[in-house]
Amino acid sequence: MSNYSAERHQAHLDTIRRALDGLIPGAVSANLKVKVTETLHEHPDGVQSFHTWEGPSTAVAERVFTALYGQAGPDLAPSSPVEQAAAAKSARDLGGEIGALMAGADDLANQAWxxxxxxxxxxxxxxxxxxxxxxxxTYAVTQTAETSADFMDMSLLHSSYPDSPFAGCYAVSMDPDPLMEMWMEAGSYRLTVVRDGVVVHNGPTRVVS
Incomplete structure (x- = not known):
């Protein structure tokens, strides 16, 4: 068993998952399947036979992860890019720190929506x-007549815990990428994005092993 922390385990597992998801740009992770085929020797009649395995890409990611780093365990919790970077910094892993932040930003930029x-x-x-x-x-993304075409606002519409000291902390104005801070700090797995009445990102439904 590797002596990596749970945060670093999650960072590596997410990296493997993103690499597999990237085989089909813009694909939805939940819809991806991987098929592995072993072609056997031809029979005398010229017909080939095969052994195949097919399963979700997440299963492949977890198998690769376990082979490299050991079994993560059922208590492994997801972590945001900033949390992953902080864990790498604590471990004096500069490459891991920078990589976690770059991977988080790339993950947002590569979302289909x-x-x-x-x-x-x-x-x-x-x-x-x-x-x-x-x-x-719940936050709303807006753009007013006074806002440049390249900038947007994001304001708090409602909090079910308005007395929280963090209420509305991700509200921004005149920002070219109003979602970036929330995505990086809170983590995509905590976010749900609704566009024109359709859920285009449902992070809380992610299955994390």
Missing amino acids: YPPRPGDLIHLAYEGSLGLTAHGE
């Missing part, structure tokens, strides 16, 4: 921690 648009609704789910109860916040 990116960039955010005026009218998008962003929901952030907070787990209960640091003495706070579990709660959620």
Whole structure:
């Protein structure tokens, strides 16, 4: 078993998953399957036979991860790019720190629905921690006549825990990429993005082993 921390385990597992997802640009992870085929010797009649295995790309990522780093265990929790970078920094892993931040930004940029648009609704789910109860916040992406075409605002519409000291902390104005800070700090797995009444990103449904 590797002596990596859980945060670093998750960072490596996410890197492997992104590499597999990137085989088909813009693909939805949940819809990806991997098929491995072994071609056997031809029979005398000229017909070939095969052994095949087919399964979700996440299963392949977890198998590769386990072969490289050992079994992560059922208690492995997801972590945001900033959390991954902090774990790498604590381990004096400069490459891992920079890589986690770059991978997080690339992950957002490679989403099929990116960039955010005026009218998008962003929901952030907070787990209960640091003495706070579990709660959620909903933000709206807007663009006013005073806002340059290259900049947008993101304002807090509602918090189910308005007394939280962090309520509305991801609201921004005149920002070229209003979702970047939330994506990097909170993590994509806590975010739900709704566009024109359709959920285009549903992070909380991710299955994390």
